[in-house]
Amino acid sequence: VSTYGANGLAALGDPTRRTIFERLADGPLAVGELARDLPVSRPAVSQHLKVLKDAGLVIDRAEGTRRLYQLDPAGVEAMRAYFDAFWNHALVAFKAAAEGEVQ
Amino acid sequence: MTEQATVASVRASILVRATPEHAFETFTDMTAWWPRKEHQLSEKPLAGVIIEPRAGGRWFERDVDGGECDWGFVTAWEPPARVLLAWHLGPDWKFNPDPAKATEIEVRFTPQDDGTLVELEHRGFEVHGPAGARMRDEVAGGGGWGRILEERYVPAANARR
Numbered sequence A: 001v002s003t004y005g006a007n008g009l010a011a012l013g014d015p016t017r018r019t020i021f022e023r024l025a026d027g028p029l030a031v032g033e034l035a036r037d038l039p040v041s042r043p044a045v046s047q048h049l050k051v052l053k054d055a056g057l058v059i060d061r062a063e064g065t066r067r068l069y070q071l072d073p074a075g076v077e078a079m080r081a082y083f084d085a086f087w088n089h090a091l092v093a094f095k096a097a098a099e100g101e102v103q
Numbered sequence B: 001m002t003e004q005a006t007v008a009s010v011r012a013s014i015l016v017r018a019t020p021e022h023a024f025e026t027f028t029d030m031t032a033w034w035p036r037k038e039h040q041l042s043e044k045p046l047a048g049v050i051i052e053p054r055a056g057g058r059w060f061e062r063d064v065d066g067g068e069c070d071w072g073f074v075t076a077w078e079p080p081a082r083v084l085l086a087w088h089l090g091p092d093w094k095f096n097p098d099p100a101k102a103t104e105i106e107v108r109f110t111p112q113d114d115g116t117l118v119e120l121e122h123r124g125f126e127v128h129g130p131a132g133a134r135m136r137d138e139v140a141g142g143g144g145w146g147r148i149l150e151e152r153y154v155p156a157a158n159a160r161r
Helices: A006-011 A015-024 A031-036 A042-054 A074-102 B020-028 B145-159
Strands: A058-063 A066-071 B010-016 B046-051 B058-063 B068-078 B082-087 B103-112 B115-123
Touching: A015 A031, A015 A042, A015 A066, A031 A042, A031 A066, A042 A058, A074 B010, A074 B020, A074 B115, B020 B082, B020 B103, B020 B115
Parallel strands: none
Antiparallel strands: A058 A066, B010 B115, B046 B058, B058 B068, B068 B082, B082 B103, B103 B115
């Protein structure tokens, strides 16, 4: 099972949630705006948003009387941070393999 | 969130006591060293991590049942000096065939007196980020990797030391 994105991948396994996620990639939206274009009820959209939020894919914020949902902007920096740690770790394994075969 | 055109590259390097030819061959034979289990898409054990040895070749994982998941493509194949790979998995860990949504990994192999210096640069994260020229005016990408990193990757990496 993948370390990276395990929660996110599971959260995106549902087609409606994937649609919501892709819709939010175009910019922040309120629940009502999302529900308008989807064949599910507003409470159902709220429930899907909660799952996406719990998976760390989506964040919400209040803007006036509205609550806007958007993709987590930390995702890109987190992706970078992930690879920063990963490549350093992976190159050590690579070195062991490269030098082990030489012997 | 301030707008930014680029996200800093990830750079890593290591000195290997081997010739550039051997270092290149080992690096591109990822089955030999890729940290699997934690760094794969399939839920089944992997049989291999394969890079097809040519520009345009596929980069993919194959599980024990023969199932394949694409990771990206080879964009330059220049043994023993350099290989350029396109990573087509986004912050959501879904494969996206669009080259404009891929990040780039360049690996250079430079001979030294006592071996080969292997320098890796993983760049272009801004394609998934806010406010790139190609991007929308608001945040894009997503992921929640920070928490996963802290909870699972770091302990796993530490445990292997």
